[in-house]
Amino acid sequence: MSDATNYVTLTIDAVEVKVEAGTTVLQAAEHAGIVVPHYCYHPGIPSRPAQCRMCLVEIEGQPKLQPSCVFPAQDGMVVYTTSETAETARKSVIEFLLLNHPLDCPICDAAGQCMLQDYAFETGQLRSRYAEAKLVLGRDRVADDILYFGDRCIVCTRCVRFMEELAGDNALVVAQRGHKAYIDTFPGKDLDNAFRGNIVDVCPVGALVHEDFVFKARAWDMDSSPGICPGCSTGCNIDINVKENQIVRTKPRLNPDVNSYWMCDHGRRHLVMANRGVRAEAPLIRVDGELEPASWNEALTWIAGRLEAGDGAAVVSGGAANESLFYMRGLLSELGIDGGTFRVLQGEEITLPGFPKLKLRADRAPNVTGAELHGFKRSDELADVPDGGVLIVLGDALADAPADYGANAGFFLCVGSHLYPAMVNATAILPMTSVLEMEGTFVNYEGRVQRFHQALRAPGVARPAWMSLSRLLEHRGVGEGVLDARAAFQTMAAGTTGMDNLSWSGLGLRGELLSEAGQPAVAVE
Amino acid sequence: MKNPIHPAAASSQAFQIAEIRPIERLFEDDEGRDRLEKALSRYPEKRAALLPMLGYAQERNGWVSDESMEQIAGALDLTPAYVRSVATFYTMYNKHPVGRHFIQVCTCISCHLHEADEVFERFLAETGTRAGEVSEDGKYTVIEAECLGACGFATAVQVNDRYFENVTPDQIPAILDELD
Numbered sequence A: 001m002s003d004a005t006n007y008v009t010l011t012i013d014a015v016e017v018k019v020e021a022g023t024t025v026l027q028a029a030e031h032a033g034i035v036v037p038h039y040c041y042h043p044g045i046p047s048r049p050a051q052c053r054m055c056l057v058e059i060e061g062q063p064k065l066q067p068s069c070v071f072p073a074q075d076g077m078v079v080y081t082t083s084e085t086a087e088t089a090r091k092s093v094i095e096f097l098l099l100n101h102p103l104d105c106p107i108c109d110a111a112g113q114c115m116l117q118d119y120a121f122e123t124g125q126l127r128s129r130y131a132e133a134k135l136v137l138g139r140d141r142v143a144d145d146i147l148y149f150g151d152r153c154i155v156c157t158r159c160v161r162f163m164e165e166l167a168g169d170n171a172l173v174v175a176q177r178g179h180k181a182y183i184d185t186f187p188g189k190d191l192d193n194a195f196r197g198n199i200v201d202v203c204p205v206g207a208l209v210h211e212d213f214v215f216k217a218r219a220w221d222m223d224s225s226p227g228i229c230p231g232c233s234t235g236c237n238i239d240i241n242v243k244e245n246q247i248v249r250t251k252p253r254l255n256p257d258v259n260s261y262w263m264c265d266h267g268r269r270h271l272v273m274a275n276r277g278v279r280a281e282a283p284l285i286r287v288d289g290e291l292e293p294a295s296w297n298e299a300l301t302w303i304a305g306r307l308e309a310g311d312g313a314a315v316v317s318g319g320a321a322n323e324s325l326f327y328m329r330g331l332l333s334e335l336g337i338d339g340g341t342f343r344v345l346q347g348e349e350i351t352l353p354g355f356p357k358l359k360l361r362a363d364r365a366p367n368v369t370g371a372e373l374h375g376f377k378r379s380d381e382l383a384d385v386p387d388g389g390v391l392i393v394l395g396d397a398l399a400d401a402p403a404d405y406g407a408n409a410g411f412f413l414c415v416g417s418h419l420y421p422a423m424v425n426a427t428a429i430l431p432m433t434s435v436l437e438m439e440g441t442f443v444n445y446e447g448r449v450q451r452f453h454q455a456l457r458a459p460g461v462a463r464p465a466w467m468s469l470s471r472l473l474e475h476r477g478v479g480e481g482v483l484d485a486r487a488a489f490q491t492m493a494a495g496t497t498g499m500d501n502l503s504w505s506g507l508g509l510r511g512e513l514l515s516e517a518g519q520p521a522v523a524v525e
Numbered sequence B: 001m002k003n004p005i006h007p008a009a010a011s012s013q014a015f016q017i018a019e020i021r022p023i024e025r026l027f028e029d030d031e032g033r034d035r036l037e038k039a040l041s042r043y044p045e046k047r048a049a050l051l052p053m054l055g056y057a058q059e060r061n062g063w064v065s066d067e068s069m070e071q072i073a074g075a076l077d078l079t080p081a082y083v084r085s086v087a088t089f090y091t092m093y094n095k096h097p098v099g100r101h102f103i104q105v106c107t108c109i110s111c112h113l114h115e116a117d118e119v120f121e122r123f124l125a126e127t128g129t130r131a132g133e134v135s136e137d138g139k140y141t142v143i144e145a146e147c148l149g150a151c152g153f154a155t156a157v158q159v160n161d162r163y164f165e166n167v168t169p170d171q172i173p174a175i176l177d178e179l180d
């Protein structure tokens, strides 16, 4: 057969689209920029139960309306998604879904991002014809951190099928049937799966809500930034939802090469924890034995004039951005210090069976590969500090350091975001933005370079480490300080093995693999 | 009745019933293992034996308890949640304890025309229960049933597996006596 058999051309709402054979009408419509309203269909969940009937469309030659989520596109097909019959059917579905719905949008966490609210609004049913008493189910708990508001549920079974088909744990089910049906676990057996949080994201309405988000923020009060989860070396693509400079929620962002539509619960918890801790807010330099605040210029001049080449040690973090690590390497070379180490917290590896590429990986840091690429070595121990030598610490590496760590150094420079006990020994502290407060890149376990955007405002005058370190180098007469993330990236890419093929805009929202020369040594599964 | 229990609360009364009628474990004796094996032999996959096993649990205990669901899940390699999903889909599996004599009075149209309502009320009065409750001695539960398929013999009453036909209200004390 000819090549043409692989493609079919059809007309949807007068738009002609050519799609691969086997594509459903709903997906074909998406190609044409037409969204067919739907509930039970979720692109990331394999099964297509076609049970909600929301996606019914009219197809010429078909005696009845057809569910577009399962109906295959065929050559010459003529589809109407907004004909009167299709609209009427959609209206009826919404009317049925609203029969027992409490219409509690004013206190529902999904309001503003709810597919039921949107479509009910679109079909324009402002009054219910249902005069009978509504069935009341109330609220239940399906996991220690997830609540189920039964009355809002439209029983699309996305959550049930996520647990069964992606998480491989058939622990969430539909109980009862018909208008009494609701979602439940077995009594005493709440969900304890490490990926359970995704059921909240797939829920098209406000029936499943994370308990730590409930009643916290309205959809329109939040800002959202595309980020990379710093919880482990997978580097899941996420959206970080922020209200009043606090992270209130994180949601997975589609990246078919990394995490599909999903993320793990460790990542979610990890990010909410980012709101905590005591921050370094201003540059501090040691004057007459005391750490005193200084302006950036003052501090950089002061440090640049006192740092001396010689014996030294460097400690970085597997959570620091590539650009910061690159300028850290630059500073170390300038001082004649080789090597440098980082420690990585280890944890249990947990796989999402339905999308095995997504694992909560044992390395609980986002940029282990990047740190290695910049010449830092993984180590179990904090580096030994030569007596009287230079110690430079970049990033959150001292949380558990003994209180006297670095006290024997001749000059102890700490570029950090949080304050930890050992930092009282520092000669100078440069306040650093956390990776949530800056732009930059990480390299994940398989050598994918991914860009993250700024989600939070930095406290005080904290600056990205690539900025402060490049300026420090400038103060020592090496190169020029960089003031924007793109320039930092481009300088780094040009000077780093494996990265010369990359461009800032080319990374986009999906990232790009390092060239072969930079690929991590460990084979990727 | 001294302490009337609303039917909706009946499920929380399992502990009372348990004293009178302990829940038997399903697959720990020859009978249970035999039933399981027979059911399994009839289907290509284990899951298919779920309905017969739920039926067996009800046959043995009068109702399908959470414990029974867990035992069935274990025997068929299913999750207890899945078993519960199926058990709750079907209304004729009792998810609450019932009396030793589970009395279902048909009140559908033919029986309704033949005093079914009076028969039902009389059963409640004689057993001292409200619809769906277990009598204090653990003997009786009375419910209304949809068509029992014996319309030619209205009013039809089913007690456990036994049918009583052409039942009239005044026969009820005699029926109850006979049950004991």
Ligand code: SF4
Binding pocket: A152, A153, A154, A155, A156, A157, A158, A159, A160, A183, A199, A202, A203, A204, A205, A207, A208
């Ligand atoms: S809880 Fe949400 S995802 Fe689950 S069935 Fe109900 S509406 Fe669908």
Ligand code: SF4
Binding pocket: A229, A230, A231, A232, A233, A234, A235, A236, A259, A263, A264, A265, A266, A267, A268, A358, A359, A360, A361
């Ligand atoms: S798998 Fe790793 S990167 Fe993905 S959400 Fe979990 S912790 Fe974050």
Ligand code: FES
Binding pocket: A037, A038, A039, A040, A041, A049, A050, A051, A052, A053, A054, A055, A056, A067, A068, A069, A070
């Ligand atoms: S999305 Fe097609 S029937 Fe639900």
